[in-house]
Amino acid sequence: MVKKQSLTDKAYSAIKAEIIAGHISPNNFIDLPQIEEQLGMSRTPIREAMLRLQTEKIVEIMPKQGIRILPFSVKELDEFHQIISSLELQAVGNICRRHLTRTDIMPVLYALSSMENAVKARDTAAWAEANETFHRGLFILNGNSKLMETGLGYRDVIQRALTLAFSHLPMAAKERSLRNHNQLKEVILAGDEVSARNIFLEHCDWIGNQLHTVLAEREITSL
Incomplete structure (x- = not known):
C-alpha cells in the first residue's frame, strides 16, 4: 500500500x-x-x-x-485570483508580525532580483516565473502551514492560465509590478503591517484590472 x-x-x-x-x-x-x-x-x-x-x-x-x-474562463481566473489575493493578504500580515530579516526572506529577494533581470532582458517567461516564485514565497514565509498549503494549492491550479494571461501584459505593467513588489518588500522588512496590507491590496486590484483589460482587448475568453 x-x-x-x-x-x-x-x-x-x-x-x-x-x-x-x-x-x-x-x-x-x-x-x-x-x-x-x-x-x-x-x-x-x-x-x-x-x-x-x-x-x-x-x-x-x-x-x-x-x-x-480543463481551460479557464477569464471569469474563473478572476474568481481564483480574488481568493488567492485574500489568502496572500493574510500571509503578508503574518510575515510582518514575524519581524523577519533580509536573510530570512532571501528566497523572495532572489525572486525580485530575477524579476528585475527579466524586465531588463524583456523576457516575459522569466518574469512570469520570478513573479510566481515571489508570490509563493509569501505563503512559504507566513508561518501558518495550513495557509501555506491552501495558498500554494490554489496557485498550482491557476498557474498555467495565469502565466499565459501575464504573457499579454505590456512590459510597462511588468515594470510597475516589480516596483510594487519592491515597495512591499521594504515595508515587510520594517514590520509595518498596515502599509504592507495597503500596498498589497492596491497592487492586487491594479494587476487584476490590468489583466481584465488586456484580455478583453484581445477578445480572449479562455486560457
Missing part, C-alpha cells in the same frame, strides 16, 4: 508539473500510454493521480473519451 501511494504521488506531481508548465494545452486529451511510458508506471497509479487532478479541477475525466485538460 505504501509503495502504491508513493507511485501515485510521483505520477500526480509529474503530470501536474507538465500541465502547469503548459506542456499539455487546455482542451487537449492526455495520452495515457505515452505518460505510462515516460514515467515507467502502470496505469493504476496514473489513473489515481488523474482522480486527484480532477478534484482540483485541473483535468476532466470523460468516460469513453479520455482525460481532458
